[in-house]
Amino acid sequence: MRKRIGALRSGAASLLSPTGLRGAALEVGWVAAHAALYPLGLVAERARHTGGAGPDRRDLAGLTPVQRGLFIGNIEAAGTPILLVHGMVDNRSIFTLLRRGLRRRGFHRVLTLNYSPLTRDVRLAATALAIRVELLCEETGFERIHLVGHSMGGLIARYYVQRLGGDSRVHTLVTLGTPHSGTRAAALIPHSLARQLRPGSDLMRELAEPAPGCRTRMLSVWSDLDQLVVPRSNARVEHPDLDARNLLLRGVGHMSLPIHRRAVHEIGLILAHLDPAGDTLTARVTSIGSSGWEERDRSRASAGSHQISRSAQPD
Numbered sequence: 001m002r003k004r005i006g007a008l009r010s011g012a013a014s015l016l017s018p019t020g021l022r023g024a025a026l027e028v029g030w031v032a033a034h035a036a037l038y039p040l041g042l043v044a045e046r047a048r049h050t051g052g053a054g055p056d057r058r059d060l061a062g063l064t065p066v067q068r069g070l071f072i073g074n075i076e077a078a079g080t081p082i083l084l085v086h087g088m089v090d091n092r093s094i095f096t097l098l099r100r101g102l103r104r105r106g107f108h109r110v111l112t113l114n115y116s117p118l119t120r121d122v123r124l125a126a127t128a129l130a131i132r133v134e135l136l137c138e139e140t141g142f143e144r145i146h147l148v149g150h151s152m153g154g155l156i157a158r159y160y161v162q163r164l165g166g167d168s169r170v171h172t173l174v175t176l177g178t179p180h181s182g183t184r185a186a187a188l189i190p191h192s193l194a195r196q197l198r199p200g201s202d203l204m205r206e207l208a209e210p211a212p213g214c215r216t217r218m219l220s221v222w223s224d225l226d227q228l229v230v231p232r233s234n235a236r237v238e239h240p241d242l243d244a245r246n247l248l249l250r251g252v253g254h255m256s257l258p259i260h261r262r263a264v265h266e267i268g269l270i271l272a273h274l275d276p277a278g279d280t281l282t283a284r285v286t287s288i289g290s291s292g293w294e295e296r297d298r299s300r301a302s303a304g305s306h307q308i309s310r311s312a313q314p315d
Contacts, residue, residue, distance in 0.1 A: 085148070085150070218244035
């Protein structure tokens with residue numbers, strides 16, 4: 001009881017802070033805009049030819065300075081396909097601004113996946129994702145891609161990576177507001193899919209099983225104002241076998257995570273620096289496996305911008 005009361009007080013404090021109020025206003029505005037865009041997202045993305053002078057271009061004509069910087073600095077990172085996976089009862093329109101932001105940063109293969117809103121099982125959705133990834137690798141000639149999943153889309157992507165051997169195809173997985181340890185809010189939805197999203201479900205127990213040798217690096221972006229992941233700390237990846245870090249954004253609602261400028265920046269940053277082992281290559285960028293994340297966490301926390309944490313803390 002005390003823990004619940006403490007969580008309520010913490011949630012109220014987050015909402016009523018200046019950052020929380022700005023985040024709430026952004027959430028309301030984006031939900032309204034997303035509702036208008038939703039019908040457009042029902043149409044599946046048209047397949048694009050990946051050869052020729054399109055995505056495989058080697059000239060700098062027409063590129064912005066930012067795009068040229070990525071193109072010159074790491075042409076492989078600029079061309080590696082990025083597949084965006086939406087959440088429950090949503091569609092690709094949730095990624096309208098994120099997709100645009102990534103392309104402006106020089107990533108020219110940013111694609112979306114629509115799965116059926118009638119999906120009843122995360123495992124089946126992950127199997128369909130595996131098929132789509134194989135086709136994407138065949139179409140582009142890349143052996144590995146990146147995945148970005150919002151809400152349940154991140155859970156589908158994680159299941160594919162962790163349980164279906166997808167780590168051989170996925171270099172980096174970024175999740176946004178994903179209930180990695182389940183959410184109590186799912187108890188309010190009388191649906192078989194929602195039951196899988198509850199804490200302690202068979203799906204959650206399966207994802208908690210050992211995953212030795214999983215090669216995909218992971219970034220979980222979560223918020224202290226997420227109204228759909230309860231408790232909010234359940235949006236962190238807490239698994240000893242996974243190469244993951246957790247990024248806390250303060251004052252950002254669940255639906256706003258894919259459009260928040262800090263989230264877009266961090267996604268672009270992690271996808272811009274890669275090598276076959278999943279380490280960063282650029283000077284002054286900390287390796288994802290080093291203890292430097294803790295030092296960066298302390299410095300950023302003291303600055304009050306946001307927090308990066310590997311270990312669980314009270315919600």
